[in-house]
Amino acid sequence: MAHKTDIEIAREATKRPIQEIGEGLGIPVEHLLPFGHDKAKVSAEFIKGLNGNENGKLILVTAINPTPAGEGKTTTTVGLGDGLNAIGKKTAICIREASLGPCFGMKGGAAGGGYAQVVPMEDMNLHFTGDFHAITSAHNLLAAMIDNHIYWGNALEIDERRVTWRRVMDMNDRALRDCVTSLGGVANGFPRQTGFDITVASEVMAILCLATDLDDLQKRLGDIIVAYRRDRSPIYARDIKADGAMTVLLQQAMQPNLVQTLENNPAFVHGGPFANIAHGCNSVIATTTALKLADYVVTEAGFGADLGAEKFMNIKCRKAGLAPDAVVLVATVRAMKMNGGVAKGDLGREDVEAVEAGCPNLGRHIENVKSFGVPVVVAINHFSGDTEAEIAAVKTYVESMGSEAILCKHWEKGSAGITDLAERVAEIAESGVSQFAPLYPDDMSLFDKIETIAKRIYRADEALADQKIRDQLRAWEADGYGDLPVCMAKTQYSFSTDPNLRGAPVGHGVPVREVRLSAGAGFVVAICGEIMTMPGLPRVPSAEQIGLNEAGQIEGLF
Template sequence: MEDIEIAQQNTPEPIEKIATKIGLTSDLIEPYSHDKAKLSMAALQQLNQNPAGKLVLVTSINPTPAGEGKSTVTVGLADALQRRGQHPVIALREPSLGPVMGMKGGATGGGYAQVMPMADINLHFTGDMHALTAANNTLAALIDNHLHQGNALNIDPKRIVWKRALDINDRALRETVIGLGKPANGEMRQDGFDITVASEMMAVLCLATDLEDLKKRLGQILIAYTKDRQPVFVRDLKVEGALTVLLKDAIKPNLVQTLEHTPTIIHGGPFANIAHGCNSILATEAAIHAGNYALTEAGFGADLGAEKFLDIVTPHLSKAPDVIVVVATIRALKYNGGQALAELNTENTRALEKGYLNLHRHLQNMQRYGIPVVVSINRFTTDTENELAVLQDLISQEGLTSAVTDVHERGGEGGLDLADFVIEAATEEQSDYTRLYQDDRPVLDKLTTIAQEIYGAKDVELTSKAKQQLRLIEKNGWDAMPICIAKTQYSFSDQPKLLGAPSGFTLTVRDLIPKLGAGFIVALAGNILTMPGLPKHPAAEKIDIDRNGHITGLF
């Protein structure tokens, strides 16, 4: 059965009942239907008064066409912990319409380890993405209106850095020209669109701690430079209050449930290859204090999502992760080892051993942070017992524990071994979290540390444009911020086809963009794009709905 068929066969519990599982009465949630709700700010304040539970970060090897199943394992592990008598709460990101209509898929798990209501979550959900898009484009309209109405701030139209946004992959909007036609249509200038999940508006929402902090961060967003090269911020336009009003409901995390009725908080959806790849501070904190185990997932491979969670997000949380779970599949490791995609169903321990280098580096990287690591081998039906034995032996040689998980086919029952290992690690091993770098180090030093320590690069090279941007960042005193590297998710390097565990390469950074509202510097490496394109045969071709509103083809 397809994921959506499995979801449609399950009946969710009333959302008020799910709220009671985390100690909230019905007056503290804002229902959007019988099966989803917003957590009020009062609910967040009440939850944060509870003791902190254990925090589990779920990450993975680099994604491949063979599949990894990070979100699926996160959901299945939480359901397994619930079966073991624990009180887990999940914190996940919201899906973007870009992948939903494109090729990657949604973000609600899969099989019998998924979150309900699956179709709603993957489509418009509670409107957060639309609110962010509206706020982003309202700011863009206000900037252009300021130019048209006399430009009192002396903004240079050629040095406006704020882009418009849309939450769908649309390559035609990467570069645009606006203001064509008569003078009444505004200043003619070059512009462009980012996908909403890559926008600073998304990052600001995810890193804000309350409404006041949200408004402050919005005011700090850099939007342009004047004709004499001075920075211009949102606060100079005096519109941060209006933007906050547009996001007053979007800042509230969303409460839903798994197929096994485990409470799940879904909020924010930045991509990890072009943004920081983690759900909101508010959602993660709520999960930490709502149960005795909080499970959160960081986007794409550990070199992207997990690194950013640990170096950008964790310093803002009340605690660091107690355990890191790294998800791997035999199919993906064989693909990394050179086996053709069409032949992955065939046993090949030689390719598995070669591809294991990818997992090995991720495991080493996560251990650098001083946090206990457990490996989840996400089982596919084509995996042989011999391959499973080889992989578990390789992992055990590193002194680490691994569990074969089968949550896609068996739900929480298929994750019981993994749950036991996570409980053991969280109880018996001591987390000694240490960041990879300190924010006050020079930008190039921080870039080089990530590239060498996490990616395996030999060096970092800045283009002439990036060097110029770095001088501007240092001149304005914006250099004491963490680094958010935007690069391909398919490789440790900035080159998608360099699989396995490449080393000795040079990471080329072509742009350094200060995101002052978010509080980090984005480093664009390689050919990464902040507005993706749709594939030749987008997933939208398979999605349909009948006269009774029954949706098909959605994963």
């Protein structure tokens, strides 16, 4: 029997009115701002009133390094949320919004798959409630106001060669990575070299995802360093007087979005920083709101645990005072085989040896997550071609690492296929064994923080940075930014900075190419290896396959 496609399954979903989903969490109708019948924003006023509520249990879903074989991290997050609800635990899930870049590029949509999906799928993968557009507008308003300030006499004495604020758009467009603005004569201003990043790499995105309320949002926006004077003293967004208008543009975007799973369970989908170039977690306000309303919250962190989980623990949890009660690490037999050297075309054949050869990647992630003091369970996301011997090989390996692996069939069966994992996760979370602590203290020097992650998470011999970068870090420490955490921008495909180095490499170095200070978000970005903050489209972008069919339905988005 041919499996239905994700989009066919999503179209057949029986959605409940979003007011009913809100009601199940105790959100009154008047505190939901509806966008159509199946999505709504939760009012800031209602969220403010939740402070006295106790927090539920926080479950983080992360994964091994991604391979072209696919891991299904979001699918497992959604499935586990449905599974916990199915065993009687009042559970909400929290995931990120999708960027248009990968939707029209390579990766496709980001709302789960099979019978573990969040709907409405098309809306979530396109404009949704307009949050990313608002972030893009706020970011570029600041860029326009900087150039405008310089044009009208430059009272702040901005050094035009030291404007650090670039522009953004939510699309993969390599032609905009490096460009010159203000050409065309006196009326258009002063020519200067700049460039674009993708919206999900914007500091405004990070700020929206880390801010606790509108006041905190405006303060953080004001703290953004946009340029320097000739004497190297910083110019802030508040000096340009942009913080108020930016906050106005972001007022509605700050409110978390409520949607539902195929099984009509609540899902907060809010914020979307990439995990390879940004901090990779959904918004603090969505997660903390969910924790006040549900007994369990299942959230995910992007890409492998070396990126998403590390940033979730060292940045998001540190900033928001959160601590995960358990971590689920997603792996597939197919991905183990690819890590073990099997080509994508040959994954259908049983190959227990390749599975075993690929397991050290999983093992390293288990060790790394445990080093934060948090218990780890491995979810084997089942594919129909997996054999019993291959599954047994993964389970045996995981047991040897002092953890356990549970086979999950949520893609095929929804919540019924993941109750074993749900029960085990609930047991661990209730037992209170988690002893969470971030990897490094606030007062460690910035370069030492970078090196700590490089050595302890990536297992590198050293972090490599030239004198200019080390001097820059020291200058920021002298300016009072030394206590900030670091956000590593690195390839998601490997523990190293070489995307082709699979498995569990050792003996490599982590070259830091550039550092950027995100003073408003509250972290320092270390750009490592060849990673780009503005991706490009592949030779054959997904956009070529996307269109409307005769029924007016979207085809090819997934």
